Amino acid sequence: MPTITNKTNSTTYKAILIHPQxxxxRQQGDVRFGSQKIDIQAGDFYYHIPFADLEIEAGGASGQFIFFKSRKEKEVSIYTKDKSILKDDFLISDPRFREHIKDTKFVLNSLYRGVALVLGICILMSTCFYLFKDNIVRKGAENVPISWEEQIGEELFESIYEEYTFIENDSLIAVLGEELQPLINQVEAEGFNIELYLVEDASINAFALPGGKVVINSGLIKNASSWDEVAGVMAHEISHVSLRHHIRGAIDKIGFFSIVYLFFGDGSAIMATLANTMFEIQTSAYSRTLEKEADIKGVEYLQQSRINPEGMIQFFEMLDEKNEMTSMDSLMSFISTHPSTPDRIIHLKEQIIDNKENNYISFQSNYNDFKEGVLLTTN
Known part of the structure; x- marks a missing residue:
C-alpha cells in the first residue's frame, strides 16, 4: 500500500494498528485526521478509514483504550491511550461523532469514577469510625466471648507469676475476699469471675487482668487507711474487667478493618492478633476515657454494694498528698498508669455529691489488723 503523502492535518497521535497484512x-504508527478520514502510517504500511465507515469506542484493559474501527473491515482497528485524540478539530467538527465521543469519554472516565467512589466510601467509613469510635469499639468487644478473655487472663497471669512474690496466706486472702464480697457480687452477677491475689510489692498499686484476676500490692494495703479505701480501689479495678477495657483497648489498637471482621467476618481470624495486642497493652496505661469510665462505674458498684464511695476519694486524696510531699518510687508506679489525681478527685466528688445515702455496711474485721497481718507476711 502506498505511503501517505498529503497530510491534511499537522497533529499526529501515537497509536497501534491491528491489521492481518x-x-x-500489529504495529505502532502515527495517526492523523483529515476532513473525511482517519489514516495511520505504521512504518511503510498505510491504512485509512473514511469517516462514513468510522466507529469510535472505548475498550481494552479497564476500558482505557480508544478504538477506531471500520464498519466494513471488522478485523482491522486502530487504538491508542492518548485521550487528546478525541479533541481533534476534524473529529469534533463532524456531528456524526458527537455521540461516539460522548459515550467513549463516559467509559474512559468510569474507572476514575469507580476509584473516586471507593475512595469516598472509605473516607466516609473512616470518618464514621472516628466519630463513633468508642461505641463501635464497645460493640466489637461485646462480640468477643468472656471465656476467651478469661483464657488470655490466665496466660497473662502465668507470664507474670515469676515476676512477683505472691502472699500465699489463706487467712489473709479469705478476709480480703469476705470484706470485698458485696462488691465482687455486683460484677459476678454480670458474668465475670473475680479472683483476688496479694503480692509483696512496696508500690502503691493494683491491677486487673482480662477476665477477672485482680492483683493487689502490699504497698497499697500499707498506705490505705480503711476497708472503704481498699474497696474504692477494687471497685475501680474490677470495673476495668466488667467494662471490657482490656479487649476494647486491643480492638482500638488493631484498627478499623479488624473491627469490621469482628462484626461481619470470621472473628477467630483476628483473635491471635488481639491476644498479642492485649499482652502488649497490659503493661501500658489505659486511656483517660477508660480510666474515667472505670471511676464512674466503680462508684456505681460501691453504691450498689452499700459501701461508702467516699473511700475512693480518700484514697486518691492520700495519693495527692504524698505526691506533693515526695516523689517516692512506690507512688510513681501508680501515678504513671493513672490520670491526674486532682482531676479524678474533682470528678468523683461531682459524681457522688447528690448521694444522700448513709446506710453503708459495716465491715466485719478491723482493717489495721488485716494490714498488720499483710506487713508481717512481707517482712
Missing amino acids: LPTG
Whole structure:
C-alpha cells in the first residue's frame, strides 16, 4: 500500500494498528485526521478509514483504550491511550461523532469514577469510625466471648507469676475476699469471675487482668487507711474487667478493618492478633476515657454494694498528698498508669455529691489488723 503523502492535518497521535497484512499482526504508527478520514502510517504500511465507515469506542484493559474501527473491515482497528485524540478539530467538527465521543469519554472516565467512589466510601467509613469510635469499639468487644478473655487472663497471669512474690496466706486472702464480697457480687452477677491475689510489692498499686484476676500490692494495703479505701480501689479495678477495657483497648489498637471482621467476618481470624495486642497493652496505661469510665462505674458498684464511695476519694486524696510531699518510687508506679489525681478527685466528688445515702455496711474485721497481718507476711 502506498505511503501517505498529503497530510491534511499537522497533529499526529501515537497509536497501534491491528491489521492481518502486518508481519506481526500489529504495529505502532502515527495517526492523523483529515476532513473525511482517519489514516495511520505504521512504518511503510498505510491504512485509512473514511469517516462514513468510522466507529469510535472505548475498550481494552479497564476500558482505557480508544478504538477506531471500520464498519466494513471488522478485523482491522486502530487504538491508542492518548485521550487528546478525541479533541481533534476534524473529529469534533463532524456531528456524526458527537455521540461516539460522548459515550467513549463516559467509559474512559468510569474507572476514575469507580476509584473516586471507593475512595469516598472509605473516607466516609473512616470518618464514621472516628466519630463513633468508642461505641463501635464497645460493640466489637461485646462480640468477643468472656471465656476467651478469661483464657488470655490466665496466660497473662502465668507470664507474670515469676515476676512477683505472691502472699500465699489463706487467712489473709479469705478476709480480703469476705470484706470485698458485696462488691465482687455486683460484677459476678454480670458474668465475670473475680479472683483476688496479694503480692509483696512496696508500690502503691493494683491491677486487673482480662477476665477477672485482680492483683493487689502490699504497698497499697500499707498506705490505705480503711476497708472503704481498699474497696474504692477494687471497685475501680474490677470495673476495668466488667467494662471490657482490656479487649476494647486491643480492638482500638488493631484498627478499623479488624473491627469490621469482628462484626461481619470470621472473628477467630483476628483473635491471635488481639491476644498479642492485649499482652502488649497490659503493661501500658489505659486511656483517660477508660480510666474515667472505670471511676464512674466503680462508684456505681460501691453504691450498689452499700459501701461508702467516699473511700475512693480518700484514697486518691492520700495519693495527692504524698505526691506533693515526695516523689517516692512506690507512688510513681501508680501515678504513671493513672490520670491526674486532682482531676479524678474533682470528678468523683461531682459524681457522688447528690448521694444522700448513709446506710453503708459495716465491715466485719478491723482493717489495721488485716494490714498488720499483710506487713508481717512481707517482712
